[in-house]
Every structure is written in structure tokens, then in C-alpha cells.
Amino acid sequence: MGASILRLFFHDCFVNGCDGSILLDDTATFTGEKNAFPNQNSARGFEVIDTIKSRVEAACNATVSCADILALAARDGVNLLGGPTWTVQLGRRDATTASQSAANSNLPGPGSSLSTLISLFAAQGLSAQEMTALSGAHTIGQAQCKNFRAHIYNDTDINPSFAALRKRNCSASGGDTNLAPLDVQTPNRFENAYYQSLVAQKGLLHSDQELFNGGSQDALVRRYSTNTALFSSDFAQAMVKMGSISPLTGTSGEIRLNCRKGCDGSILLDDTATFTGGEQNAGPNKNSVRGFGVTDTIKTSVEAACKATVSCADILALAARDGVNLLGGPTWTVQLSRRDATTANQSAANNNLPGPGSSLSTLISLFAAQGLSAQEMTALSGGHTIGQAQCKNFRAHIYNDTDINPSFAALRKRNCPASGGDTNLAPLDVQTPNRFENAYYQNLVAQKGLLHSDQELFNGGSQDVLVRRYSTNAALFSSYFAQAMVKMGSISPLTGTSGEIRLNCGKVNG
Numbered sequence: 448m449g450a451s452i453l454r455l456f457f458h459d460c461f462v463n464g465c466d467g468s469i470l471l472d473d474t475a476t477f478t479g480e481k482n483a484f485p486n487q488n489s490a491r492g493f494e495v496i497d498t499i500k501s502r503v504e505a506a507c508n509a510t511v512s513c514a515d516i517l518a519l520a521a522r523d524g525v526n527l528l529g530g531p532t533w534t535v536q537l538g539r540r541d542a543t544t545a546s547q548s549a550a551n552s553n554l555p556g557p558g559s560s561l562s563t564l565i566s567l568f569a570a571q572g573l574s575a576q577e578m579t580a581l582s583g584a585h586t587i588g589q590a591q592c593k594n595f596r597a598h599i600y601n602d603t604d605i606n607p608s609f610a611a612l613r614k615r616n617c618s619a620s621g622g623d624t625n626l627a628p629l630d631v632q633t634p635n636r637f638e639n640a641y642y643q644s645l646v647a648q649k650g651l652l653h654s655d656q657e658l659f660n661g662g663s664q665d666a667l668v669r670r671y672s673t674n675t676a677l678f679s680s681d682f683a684q685a686m687v688k689m690g691s692i693s694p695l696t697g698t699s700g701e702i703r704l705n706c707r708k709g710c711d712g713s714i715l716l717d718d719t720a721t722f723t724g725g726e727q728n729a730g731p732n733k734n735s736v737r738g739f740g741v742t743d744t745i746k747t748s749v750e751a752a753c754k755a756t757v758s759c760a761d762i763l764a765l766a767a768r769d770g771v772n773l774l775g776g777p778t779w780t781v782q783l784s785r786r787d788a789t790t791a792n793q794s795a796a797n798n799n800l801p802g803p804g805s806s807l808s809t810l811i812s813l814f815a816a817q818g819l820s821a822q823e824m825t826a827l828s829g830g831h832t833i834g835q836a837q838c839k840n841f842r843a844h845i846y847n848d849t850d851i852n853p854s855f856a857a858l859r860k861r862n863c864p865a866s867g868g869d870t871n872l873a874p875l876d877v878q879t880p881n882r883f884e885n886a887y888y889q890n891l892v893a894q895k896g897l898l899h900s901d902q903e904l905f906n907g908g909s910q911d912v913l914v915r916r917y918s919t920n921a922a923l924f925s926s927y928f929a930q931a932m933v934k935m936g937s938i939s940p941l942t943g944t945s946g947e948i949r950l951n952c953g954k955v956n957g
């Protein structure tokens with residue numbers, strides 16, 4: 448297992464840096480590196496990293512990246528098999544994506560020539576000497592017949608009795624996945640035997656034997672073959688250097704909570720510890736009740752991090768929650784996995800949404816049509832403890848209604864004339880329009896509701912008692928509001944294969 452983990456680390460680092468990208472599972476919408484040619488049915492040891500990760504998370508949440516865990520496990524695997532140890536530089540963050548094509552092009556194959564090996568390592572900033580030292584990793588572990596068949600059957604730079612030995616379990620055709628040790632002498636000990644095998648023309652892979660085949664690395668292979676200490680120290684140094692290939696640091700990437708999942712909308716949007724980019728924009732901006740620009744900004748950041756995975760509907764549900772919370776209101780767990788509609792309905796919007804002139808009975812029946820009780824309607828109306836309304840929406844109430852405090856009506860008339868100024872704004876909560884608490888209900892009790900529909904909740908009808916209770920009990924209101932938001936958020940979600948994950952919230956996909 449030490450061998451498999453060591454190879455995972457190598458294959459992680461050579462593909463856009465040591466960022467844990469190799470650990471990401473493929474999903475319906477995401478193709479990662481696990482099925483790239485060099486890894487498919489070959490890379491092993493993922494469960495070991497999972498086990499370590501779950502213990503680390505239990506002890507210390509959202510702190511140690513999968514990339515760092517892989518770097519440490521690779522070192523300790525080598526050391527437990529008798530090899531050197533070294534100090535692993537830490538602080539890598541995890542990629543939120545992966546690249547199958549980079550895995551296919553950056554990783555050397557078993558048929559590589561010496562010049563290919565040198566240039567693939569050079570592309571990662573590693574010298575030929577470092578390449579030769581790192582190849583000493585093949586002093587442990589196994590390879591599949593299909594990866595060494597050509598070498599044992601066709602090549603001439605191979606010891607004939609060694610070739611014959613390997614042919615026994617790797618026939619000219621068939622048995623592709625049969626394993627043989629990369630180091631014929633001591634496959635479970637980490638020392639310099641690999642180089643001794645190369646000098647004896649007993650390298651298993653064509654690429655192995657290339658290091659000792661009359662080329663530039665022959666002299667170094669000979670030195671390593673007789674000097675274990677030199678190999679150990681060069682290997683350790685080269686591992687540190689390989690481990691520093693393009694790490695993600697600072698605010699790049701994330702600390703993945705599950706090493707296999709990068710595309711998890713809840714990680715991206717829920718927690719400030721792991722994601723700040725979209726989270727900071729998640730709340731409606733203090734002076735705006737519109738916010739389409741805000742959801743667009745979040746969506747763009749989310750798409751960049753994790754393509755075609757988090758719906759606009761989920762983003763809106765999360766942003767609505769976080770906006771309330773950032774303004775001092777409660778928080779709640781948003782159920783996720785909504786998908787986006789591929790169509791919209793103007794007439795349903797006109798019919799279903801209550802207007803500012805609605806009576807209490809209209810409000811109750813419009814909410815009932817969505818499965819929400821009168822009590823839930825009254826709690827949700829507390830949303831008007833923040834935000835603004837336009838003059839045209841409250842003119843009739845301040846000029847014509849009698850259930851309104853006269854000095855409050857006079858105050859509002861100042862910026863909302865009997866005609867004109869239709870779009871002039873006034874706060875829905877006269878006391879604290881930028882704080883989410885129960886002041887809205889106190890206003891209603893004082894007949895200072897801005898909209899006719901607001902004041903309907905406290906106008907001698909069925910909701911008066913509840914309005915009074917909310918007006919004196921902020922905690923009660925917070926908890927009912929949160930519950931009702933979760934319930935409202937579960938109205939007819941599109942799930943499974945219904946709808947789509949829209950890429951641009953303003954447009955259905957192509």
C-alpha cells in the first residue's frame with residue numbers, strides 16, 4: 448500500500464500541481480483524473496486517504512487539505528518500508544477541479560524513451576538527476592503485464608533469464624492485468640535494489656531500463672546502485688521538490704471536506720471557513736431588494752469552481768438565508784438539490800403572488816394554495832422587517848386607509864405625493880430597515896405598517912394575536928420564520944432529471 452500511495456502522490460503532483468485533484472471521483476457531470484489512461488484500473492489506495500481524512504476531520508474540521516494528507520502519507524509509506532524520511536512542507540489547498548487531459552499528457556508511460564522522461568520531468572521543473580532519483584520509487588510496488596509486455600518480448604536491453612521469468616506470468620497475449628514486482632529482488636523494501644536491477648538489465652518497464660541503456664543517466668544509476676545513502680538523500684530531496692509543484696495556497700482552492708468530492712455546492716456556499724468568494728456576496732446588498740446582479744455574481748464564482756452542478760434555485764435559497772442572517776436574523780439548514788426550470792410563467796406570477804392591496808383573506812388563500820398555513824404566512828411576512836417599497840405600492844394605504852397612525856401617514860406622504868414620484872422608496876420597517884428582527888410586528892401593533900397588506904395582519908382579524916406575540920418575542924418569530932422558510936423552500940422543487948442546472952441564471956441552457 449505504501450507503493451500505491453507514493454504513486455498517487457506522483458500522479459497528483461504532475462497534473463496541475465500537488466492539489467489533490469487525482470482524488471476527485473468522476474460524476475455524471477464531472478470527468479476527473481481517475482480514469483485518465485495512466486490511472487485507470489491502476490491507481491490504488493484511495494480508501495486509505497479517505498480513512499485518514501475522516502479521522503483528521505473528526506479531530507480538526509476543515510483544516511488539513513487532501514493534498515497535504517497525500518504528501519504526508521506518501522512520505523510515511525516510504526519510511527515504513529525502510530526508506531528515508533523528510534520534512535513535508537505543508538499548507539497545500541485542494542483543487543476544486545481536475546484535468547483528465549493533463550493527466551494523459553503529463554504523466555510518463557511505461558514505453559517512454561529517456562528523452563521523453565527527461566522532458567516530461569523538465570516540464571515540471573525537475574532535472575534529469577531528480578528524475579532518475581525519483582524513479583527509484585520503483586524499488587517497491589507492482590506493474591501489470593500490459594505495461595511491461597513489450598519490454599520483455601521485444602526489447603534487447605534485457606537479461607534473457609529475467610525476461611523468461613517474467614513471461615511465465617505475462618503471456619504474449621492475455622493476462623493483461625497480471626502483476627509482477629517492479630523490483631525483482633526486494634519488492635517490499637525501499638532501498639537501492641532497483642538500480643542494481645537496472646545495471647543487471649533487469650528493469651521491468653521499458654522506461655526503467657532506459658535509465659541505464661548507454662545514455663546520460665548510466666553513471667548516476669551505477670552510483671545509486673552501490674550507494675544506498677546517496678540514493679536515499681537524493682530521493683528525499685527530490686520528493687520535497689516534487690511536492691512543491693504549483694501548490695494552491697492562500698485563497699486559491701479549498702480545504703475539501705471529502706477528498707473525493709470537489710463539486711459540492713453546499714461546501715462552496717455554506718461555510719465561510721472554506722469559501723469566501725461567493726459567500727461574501729451572498730447577502731442581498733444592504734441598500735437593494737433587487738439582487739439579480741448578486742445572484743449572477745455568485746453563480747459565476749460557483750460555475751468557475753464547480754461547473755454545472757449547483758442550480759440557480761439552490762443559490763437563491765442559500766443567498767436568501769445568508770442575507771437574512773447577515774442582517775441579524777436567524778439561520779437555518781437549506782435543503783439542497785433543487786434543479787432549475789427550463790421555462791417560466793408570467794400569468795402564474797401575476798396570479799400567485801400577493802399584491803400590496805391584498806386583504807387578509809386573499810393573503811391566507813394565496814399562501815394556502817402553496818401549502819402554507821395562515822400562521823406561516825404571518826411569520827413569512829416578517830420578511831418586511833428589511834427592505835424598501837415604492838410609493839406606488841403604498842400610496843393608497845397612506846392616503847385612503849383609516850387603519851394607519853396619522854403621524855406615520857404624514858411622514859410617508861412627504862416623499863410620496865398623491866400623484867407622481869411613483870418609484871420613490873420608503874423602508875418597509877420604519878424603525879430598523881436594515882436589521883432583521885421583530886420590529887415589523889411592533890410597527891403593525893402601532894398601525895405603522897407600510898403596505899395595506901402588511902396592516903391587514905393586524906386589523907382586528909385572525910392574525911392579531913400572533914402579530915402581538917411576535918412583536919414582543921423576537922426569538923419566537925425567528926424560529927417560526929426559519930421553519931416557514933424551509934417549508935417555503937420545499938415548494939415543488941425540480942429534482943432528479945426534471946429541469947436542468949442552468950449555467951447562466953438569466954437564461955435557460957442552449
Ligand code: HEM
Nearest residue numbers: 450451454457489555556557581584588589590591594654
Ligand atoms: C520515470 C517515469 C515513470 C514511469 C514511466 C512510471 C510508470 C509506472 C507504471 C507503468 C507503473 C505500473 C502501473 C500498473 O501496471 O498498474 C508504475 C508503478 C509505480 N510507480 Fe511509476 N513511473 C514513473 C515514475 C515514478 C515516480 C517518480 C514515482 C514516485 C516517486 C513512481 C512510483 C510508482 C510506484 C510506487 C509504483 C507501484 C504502484 C503499486 O504497486 O500500486 N513512479 N509506474
